[in-house]
Amino acid sequence: xxxxxxxxxxxxxxxxxxxxxxxxxxxxxxxxxxxxxxxxxxxxxxxxxxxxxxxxxxxxxxxxxxxxxxxxxxxxxxxxxxxxxxxxxxxxxxxxxxxxxxxxxxxxxxxxxxxxxxxxxxxxxxxxxxxxxxxxxxxxxxxxxxxxxxxxxxxxxxxxxxxxxxxxxxxxxxxxxxxxxxxxxxxxxxxxxxxxxxxxxxxxxxxxxxxxxxxxxxxxxxxxxxxxxxxxxxxxxxxxxxxxxx
Numbered sequence: 566x567x568x569x570x571x572x573x574x575x576x577x578x579x580x581x582x583x584x585x586x587x588x589x590x591x592x593x594x595x596x597x598x599x600x601x602x603x604x605x606x607x608x609x610x611x612x613x614x615x616x617x618x619x620x621x622x623x624x625x626x627x628x629x630x631x632x633x634x635x636x637x638x639x640x641x642x643x644x645x646x647x648x649x650x651x652x653x654x655x656x657x658x659x660x661x662x663x664x665x666x667x668x669x670x671x672x673x674x675x676x677x678x679x680x681x682x683x684x685x686x687x688x689x690x691x692x693x694x695x696x697x698x699x700x701x702x703x704x705x706x707x708x709x710x711x712x713x714x715x716x717x718x719x720x721x722x723x724x725x726x727x728x729x730x731x732x733x734x735x736x737x738x739x740x741x742x743x744x745x746x747x748x749x750x751x752x753x754x755x756x757x758x759x760x761x762x763x764x765x766x767x768x769x770x771x772x773x774x775x776x777x778x779x780x781x782x783x784x785x786x787x788x789x790x791x792x793x794x795x796x797x798x799x800x801x802x803x804x805x806x807x808x809x810x811x
Contacts, residue, residue: 599642600789604768608743609775615643616724617742618717622731622771629732631749631766633659636728637667638785640700643726644673648699651692653677653685655704666764667785682707686716693719693727700726706733713739744772753784753791763791 598612599605605613621636623629640650652659652674661671677692679685682705689703693716708729717740720727729741746769754762765784772778782793 599639601783602790602792603779604770604781604783604792607770607773607777607779614742615726616720618713618720618727618729618740620713620729620731620739620741620744622733622736622744622746624732624734627749628747629658629730632730632745632747634667634764634785635745635747635766635768635783636702636730637664637669638790640702640728641667641669642789644669644699646699648697649673649675650700650702651675651677651698653679653688653692653701653703653705655679655685658704668787686712689727690715690719693725694723696723696725698725700728702728702730704730704732706731708737708739710737710739713741717741741772742774743770743776745769746771750782753786 601613605611608614621632623632644650650673654676655678657676657678659676661674661676664671664674677688679688685703685705686708689701689705692698692701708731713729716727716729719725729739748767748769750765750767752762753765763784763786765782767780768783769780770776770778784791
């Protein structure tokens with residue numbers, strides 16, 4: 566019995582070591598709590614994975630804008646020290662002063678404009694190797710599995726968090742920890758009065774390694790995230806989209 570117990574303990578310890586290498590924190594870790602409640606609970610040990618590559622997919626300008634908003638809110642929670650964020654893009658489609666809405670000083674974001682996907686990937690990989698950076702964001706539509714694997718290997722050493730934003734119809738599988746799809750929904754107005762309220766999104770976690778995918782309605786307010794605590798499954802989300810098309 567003791568031998569079986571020892572084997573179980575060794576296996577459990579190895580599993581935790583693997584999760585740690587992949588960017589997942591231990592259950593008793595208080596680091597990088599984003600305030601996303603059930604969304605974070607979908608990750609192993611219930612903690613958002615840092616030091617890992619996250620993939621965000623979108624189609625059309627509305628979904629891309631929604632992705633920019635949600636990602637900005639997330640990085641505002643990750644940039645808790647003096648380290649900056651590097652944002653790699655083919656053109657400056659993000660309006661820097663709008664970052665103040667997410668409690669980010671625009672000067673803390675270093676924008677790097679590139680001309681090709683290959684150049685963007687090279688810049689992103691080199692930036693991810695620098696542990697003096699908090700987050701690296703790359704707007705790179707076309708990425709191969711081997712290229713994403715190089716990015717993942719880089720963050721496993723530096724513990725820098727990387728976000729790949731892919732506005733492309735055809736998406737191949739990547740070596741990412743999580744795959745997200747952010748879509749816009751009506752803004753949230755707590756007082757019920759008409760007008761522009763707080764930004765709100767449908768946040769779909771399509772894939773999360775060793776976790777539980779799901780979909781939630783998430784809003785951003787000055788004090789942080791507010792999450793609808795009634796998660797929908799990915800199957801429910803697909804069924805709703807099919808019924809809307811029909």
